[in-house]
Amino acid sequence: MPELSYREAVRDTLAAAMRADDDVFVMGEDIAEMGGSMGVTQGLFDEFGPERVRNTPISEMAIVGAGIGAAMQGMRPVVEIMYEDFLTLSMEQLVNQAAKHRYMSGGQLKVPLTIRTQGGAGWSPGAQHAQQLEAWFVHVPGLKVAFPSTPADARGILWSAIYDDNPVIVFEHRLLYPIKEQVPEKIEPIPLGKARIVQEGTDVTVIAIGPLVHRSVAAAKEAAEDGISVEIVDPRTLQPLDVETLVASVKKTNRAVVAHEAVTRGGFGAEVAAVLQAEAFDWLDAPIERVGAKFAPLAFAPAMEQFVIPQPADVLAAIRKTVGRGD
Amino acid sequence: MLQNVHSFRVAKVEKRRALSDERLRGFLREMLLIRRFEEKVEERFRAGELPGFLHVAIGQEAVAVGVCNAMEDGDVFASTHRAHAHTLARGTHPNALMAELYGKLEGCSHGYGGSMHLYDVERGNLGANAVVGGGLPAIVGAGLAFKLRDEPRVAVAFFGDGATNTGTFHESLNLAELWKTRCVFVCENNEWAESTPGWQHSPVFDDMSKRAVAFDMRSIKVDGQDVEEVYDRAREALEHARSGEGPVFLDVETSRMHGHYIGDPQVYRSKEDRDEAAERDPIVLLRERLGVGDEDWDALETEVHEIVEASVEFAKSGTDPQPEDALKNIYA
Numbered sequence: 001m002p003e004l005s006y007r008e009a010v011r012d013t014l015a016a017a018m019r020a021d022d023d024v025f026v027m028g029e030d031i032a033e034m035g036g037s038m039g040v041t042q043g044l045f046d047e048f049g050p051e052r053v054r055n056t057p058i059s060e061m062a063i064v065g066a067g068i069g070a071a072m073q074g075m076r077p078v079v080e081i082m083y084e085d086f087l088t089l090s091m092e093q094l095v096n097q098a099a100k101h102r103y104m105s106g107g108q109l110k111v112p113l114t115i116r117t118q119g120g121a122g123w124s125p126g127a128q129h130a131q132q133l134e135a136w137f138v139h140v141p142g143l144k145v146a147f148p149s150t151p152a153d154a155r156g157i158l159w160s161a162i163y164d165d166n167p168v169i170v171f172e173h174r175l176l177y178p179i180k181e182q183v184p185e186k187i188e189p190i191p192l193g194k195a196r197i198v199q200e201g202t203d204v205t206v207i208a209i210g211p212l213v214h215r216s217v218a219a220a221k222e223a224a225e226d227g228i229s230v231e232i233v234d235p236r237t238l239q240p241l242d243v244e245t246l247v248a249s250v251k252k253t254n255r256a257v258v259a260h261e262a263v264t265r266g267g268f269g270a271e272v273a274a275v276l277q278a279e280a281f282d283w284l285d286a287p288i289e290r291v292g293a294k295f296a297p298l299a300f301a302p303a304m305e306q307f308v309i310p311q312p313a314d315v316l317a318a319i320r321k322t323v324g325r326g327d
Numbered sequence: 328m329l330q331n332v333h334s335f336r337v338a339k340v341e342k343r344r345a346l347s348d349e350r351l352r353g354f355l356r357e358m359l360l361i362r363r364f365e366e367k368v369e370e371r372f373r374a375g376e377l378p379g380f381l382h383v384a385i386g387q388e389a390v391a392v393g394v395c396n397a398m399e400d401g402d403v404f405a406s407t408h409r410a411h412a413h414t415l416a417r418g419t420h421p422n423a424l425m426a427e428l429y430g431k432l433e434g435c436s437h438g439y440g441g442s443m444h445l446y447d448v449e450r451g452n453l454g455a456n457a458v459v460g461g462g463l464p465a466i467v468g469a470g471l472a473f474k475l476r477d478e479p480r481v482a483v484a485f486f487g488d489g490a491t492n493t494g495t496f497h498e499s500l501n502l503a504e505l506w507k508t509r510c511v512f513v514c515e516n517n518e519w520a521e522s523t524p525g526w527q528h529s530p531v532f533d534d535m536s537k538r539a540v541a542f543d544m545r546s547i548k549v550d551g552q553d554v555e556e557v558y559d560r561a562r563e564a565l566e567h568a569r570s571g572e573g574p575v576f577l578d579v580e581t582s583r584m585h586g587h588y589i590g591d592p593q594v595y596r597s598k599e600d601r602d603e604a605a606e607r608d609p610i611v612l613l614r615e616r617l618g619v620g621d622e623d624w625d626a627l628e629t630e631v632h633e634i635v636e637a638s639v640e641f642a643k644s645g646t647d648p649q650p651e652d653a654l655k656n657i658y659a
Contacts, residue, residue: 062498065464066471072453073472096458105446106437107656141657165659
């Protein structure tokens with residue numbers, strides 16, 4: 001089993017899909033010779049050339065829209081949006097066009113488009129390069145949304161996204177790129193809508209996405225020292241959501257924490273909490289706790305940035321609160 | 328009325344009248360069908376039978392008929408909120424269009440789209456768009472796919488002068504020219520962006536070719552009320568794009584004879600402006616040119632009338648979707 005970083009896992013998947021299928025191509029800003037602002041597409045230009053690894057102008061509306069048009073002709077474009085903050089520029093194309101062509105045409109069209117983007121705080125990129133906006137897209141029928149947290153998941157989910165016949169937005173996180181793990185020799189597609197139990201436990205379920213999966217693992221270690229057994233579930237895809245696995249876990253542990261780096265208010269955790277109380281109310285022994293960023297833009301100064309985003313200590317505090325051992 | 332553009336990028340327009348009278352009579356019939364269809368839509372809307380709100384293309388029939396007849400099988404297009412004419416001209420049956428306006432399953436979008444979201448993928452209609460300028464980027468992408476697969480097909484975007492102020496317009500033309508995608512951009516300049524006249528919304532409203540010049544894109548000026556000229560110039564543009572030499576901007580001057588939407592009192596528009604539009608009625612101009620006498624005209628009217636009436640009958644007897652059908656077709 002090869003060991004790949006998260007960054008290498010994404011690159012490996014793009015290359016494998018492009019080798020397997022002439023209809024797959026990638027486009028985005030600075031992705032060719034430079035290899036992308038995060039280095040994810042390094043080497044692809046050399047192997048596949050400028051027709052299939054397309055450097056674009058700084059035109060997020062046109063890049064996403066061109067992806068939509070090529071996808072409607074049966075190609076499988078993968079568009080990189082350099083920072084997810086820049087998804088705001090392509091919002092119209094994603095929300096009004098990509099998400100709705102199939103529906104408005106009464107089922108005549110498919111839009112097999114994949115959008116890859118990344119973001120996240122923790123390195124002082126400031127308020128316009130660090131947001132976590134995944135929840136916005138979960139609100140739009142017609143889009144699928146994924147947020148893999150490990151190299152193996154990044155590989156299997158990106159492959160499934162490319163071969164899905166719907167527009168899929170795959171969120172990556174800046175701080176996850178160097179994380180390494182052993183991955184299967186051959187890419188194993190992970191169905192969109194299938195959660196992963198990161199670790200089993202009995203006292204409380206932490207449902208976490210992206211970097212919060214790792215911060216929750218750290219928190220769970222500390223909780224274990226207090227004798228609290230934490231189960232961690234990573235939904236991996238936010239839409240469709242594996243409600244069954246989440247609910248089964250909560251029915252087992254009777255307590256739940258939802259955790260993401262995005263702002264808590266109106267975040268994806270709010271949706272999960274609502275689903276859990278509807279599906280597992282009688283099993284819950286404590287209110288569901290939400291962990292996320294404070295309601296503030298992300299400041300540049302590291303001390304302010306770190307204060308706003310959720311830390312392992314915040315997850316731990318939420319865990320302790322649900323089991324009645326909070327302060 | 329038409330301005331000359333002093334730019335080397337603008338192709339010389341030479342009048343070559345290659346179409347037979349028979350072909351032009353066919354165009355006349357299509358244009359009259361669109362006109363009477365649109366008038367029927369206005370009538371049925373006012374009678375309260377049609378939900379939503381609607382935009383008719385009365386006055387702009389020659390653009391639709393000229394461009395759509397110049398397209399080949401396999402070519403695709405994106406339309407606008409004013410989409411009925413493009414859809415009919417590209418061959419969608421009036422029954423399927425009228426059924427869509429009535430919200431029936433037999434409609435060309437099966438009741439999911441409506442007037443502003445007409446689709447007919449089999450005939451290359453990739454969708455009418457209710458977001459001004461919203462359809463252009465996907466047309467660039469379709470033209471890119473044709474290029475990457477080396478298919479002799481062209482993707483056509485219809486849009487109005489109002490759309491030339493949107494970001495999607497500028498980003499799309501830039502990308503299309505940069506990548507030489509197989510696209511034709513048809514700017515239907517009726518000099519009204521809803522209620523806002525050209526002079527209030529664009530510094531180049533009287534010469535939209537300047538927009539294309541900014542992207543180094545080949546541009547052709549067209550009198551949109553002359554269907555033969557539209558057809559000729561569209562052929563030229565399509566062949567250029569098809570050959571892979573690059574996209575073309577068709578700067579089409581046309582006239583919106585009615586309001587922005589059905590029921591628009593046009594309080595913002597002078598009588599003179601409306602009269603001027605009526606004087607450039609493309610159907611009257613073509614009839615005069617072909618010298619169609621009263622007897623032939625009446626026969627044509629009768630034929631078209633029957634088709635339009637039949638479409639209303641078809642639509643009214645169509646199938647209403649079940650409410651829960653709303654949950655279908657969200658994902659493939």
